[in-house]
Amino acid sequence: MIYSIFKSVFGAGGGFAVFKYLSSRTLIAFVTAFFLSLIIGRPLINALYRHGFRSFERSYGEINSQKKTGTPMMGGILIFMTGIGSALLWCDLANPFIWALLASAVWFALFGAIDDYKKIKGRDADEGLSRFAKYTIQILFGVLLAVFVLQPDISPLPADVANSFQFPFFKGFLFSSTALTALWIVFIIVYSANAVNFADGMDGLTIVPSVFVFIVLGVFAYIVGNKIQAQHLLYEYIPGSGEIAVFCGAIVGAGIGFLWFNSHPAEVFMGDMGSLFLGGTMGTAAVLIRQEVIFIIAGAIFVIEITSTFVQENIGFKMHRRILYRAPLHHHYQHQGMAEAKIVTRFWIVSAIMAALALITIKFR
């Protein structure tokens, strides 16, 4: 918003140069979201608690979650308010990439909030939206996003970039196919929303890897949105996509602001609102810069969490046995007696290494 105001007042070339550059706006967006979190965090958490948005024991809880009952839930609203607030202030609101990101943020935050609300009202973690409803919502958004990316009339991406696959360590396109790309986009959206959702189970376990992923996506958005950088590093140039970096900066700031309160022992949980919102926007950003594989590498923790759940619940249950001690993976370690803080720290280490690996791929091509 502020960017647009300056642009209209001083014209594209003039005014404060500091608001013109992507890099400076990304930093400002980060700082804004972070401090906004510190300011509104405490009163917001208190309000959530006062209005009964508190967590409860999962009815089939295998782990000792009693200790956490009563913690304010739906803290996703904090990330949403500060992240999206800051993005609205510092992003170029005329940019179609930002429209798509804002749409995904509102879409997933809204349905996540409904899910949380139903759970809290029903006083049971199984009372939320049905699995069918969740998948429908995710697939629907995936389809809309695929249309947005692949329909030449409305797509902000160059047509040859939109429908082709890029892989790390390989220059250029591997192959192009509109149908496959559409399926791929839907898959990425469903995967990212669910994976982040499954990883949400311990204090700080979701937010830190999410922040790392957004940092990686922001760096990539900055590169592919900059003609010189993109050519220098042999990426396909996507005009206008640099704005995504500002958005990522805002979410990173909001995420770290959230961690301020969510760090062990947590004073607030993000709930499905937070995890769906983070997962949804993460996937959308990755799709918009066509770097889904980088996203998967950087978010390896999420892959592990969703795979372990799948193995345990789908394959294991068909064999009438447990394959891991418990699922998702963080409960597997918890079952062995490892302290929560330790598990979370180790997961952070792994996700930091994977994020670094994703960034290293920029140079190795």
Place this chain on the structure above:
Amino acid sequence: MKEKKIKFIFTGGGSGGHVSPALAVAAELKKTLPEAEITYIGVKNKAEAHMVPKAGIPLKFVKSAPLPQGKSPVSLFKFAMTMFSGLSKAALLLLKIRPKAVFATGGFVSAPTVFAAWILRKATFGLFKTRIMIHESNTDLGKMNKAAAKAADKVAVSFSETIRHLPKNKGFFSGYPVRSSIALEERTAARRELGIPENAFVIFAFGGSQGSRTINRVLANSAKKLLEDPNTYIINGAGKPFGKVYEYHGFNDVSGILEKQNLGDAKKRYILRDFIDNMGLYYAASDLLVIRAGAGSIVEVCRQGKPSLIIPISNIGNDHQIGNARFIERAGAAAVIYERTDPLNGIDIAFADSTEFCKTVSGLRGNKAKLAEMSEAAKNIFPGNPAEIIVKNLLYLCRLGEKPAEIKGTEFVNDRVLGLNSTSLEKFLQKTKSGAEKPLEADEVKLIKNKIDMLFSSHNPVIKARACRSSGVLGYAEVTPLIIRYAADKNSAPFLSRDAFAALKQLTLICETGRREDLFNAILSGLENSYYETRFSAEKCISAFAGHFGISENERGKFLDLLFKNMSDHCFEVRAEAVLAAAQISTDTGNLLEHFSKLYFDAVWKVRMALLQAFEILIKRDVLDKKTAASEIDKILITSNGYTTEYELKKEYNSVMELISQEKKS
């Protein structure tokens, strides 16, 4: 001028239980509003095709199907196509007839008409004005009826507790409408018509229009014994399937059993029918009714003022039949026999015990005063005239009558042991054990044991596993041989063998001495099971075994060999439990400590904790001196990566809340 007809569409069926209330309401409607013209919409080859034309109501057919059980795309697609065809046809009929209202009694048969009426109304923004009323005959709404209730303007319910599950202001209590023709028959005339002597004792058994396997079989199997009394007559509406594809053919089944029974002359006194239309005649002629506990049956029978022997279907929809049956029993109008399975002897199809059946019937036969008492009680259970209430409400809905007064229905008392599924059953039993729930009464224990038997008879090993766990918590000693069989069988599903041992840990303590050998072998094989959870569950049984039976040198040696092997298992729980079990039974500490010493630096601290506990056990058992123990413990790594936290604020909160709740009580 020609008198203007007011048109109605009635629908519902699939089984007789859905058609007869519709017909009862139709008759009442014609009586109140002579200009009413009723058309019935049903499905071919179902009960309505048989019953509706006999009532003199024109019948039209649409296609419909029940919700498919599985989730296979093929069956779902078939279902969707059938429903689409049914909906289109129903919509055409509705447009042609333009009825004032649609009255549906539920079941899949009514779905196309109800939804077509609803869609037409929505699509024309209210230009198509047909009202929709549904009658729900059971306590619980079926899946289709739940959806249909949303489309309906009003829902009449047979049991007042159903109203709670409906949207606000939609439900009203009516009761279950019974055909008025039934009430008219007279006992003496009826007996003359059936050729039964005036002073005979007549048992009339029927299990709905399609027959009930349990009732038919228990009756046919008891026939010889019951008919020994020359004054006893049995009438059996055995039922026959409507379509060509069926699961059970009642009439053929009973004929077959009777053939083998060799009844001789007494066979004349066993009146076997496949399908009974003029129920009133048979009701009037009978002294005792043997029935299922469907809402329709019990209401109909109680209205006749007849004593009944109820055999409820178990293990379906929330146990509502058992609930119904117990309700009538408490009111003093019926005796109840529960059907069960016998998993111990491999009988997985539910049956009623014929010895118990004979005993109950003979008891009632010889006690005329008791029968009279039951009759009197039956008459008073269901007040009001349901058909009349429904018609009044229907007319009010169509703006053709006054607003009828609301009627409060009979309240059922819910048994806490009913409606539990395999998971909630175990939780409930644990609560009774811990004191959070009141202790179980004898009849409740009987119901729960029946339930557990049913779960054991399931084909799903996960359900069987849960049955094992519940048996363990309840202390259901009779099934121990079955559980030992599951535990010892290496081909059992992993969850099943695991939970079998979990149950045995508790059942061992009440086990007969004769089972010692079986149990020992089961535990031995469990220690080597390929599934890790089974291995440690088996290990947990060892101390119970040793405590209950004592342990011989031979047994000790065999156990310890496998336990030492399990101490290098890849699963930490197996290692930990092996350590504890070995500490419980070992006498040779030298050998034991040698095996323990390999675990002093185990990666998982829970194993090392088990070691410390093991030392505690060894010291308490007096097989290890404290000095050696101390020097051994000194070698164990006691750094760990786990700890428990406490929120001091919550601790204080709990203590002050406890104080408050104490004062409340006093």
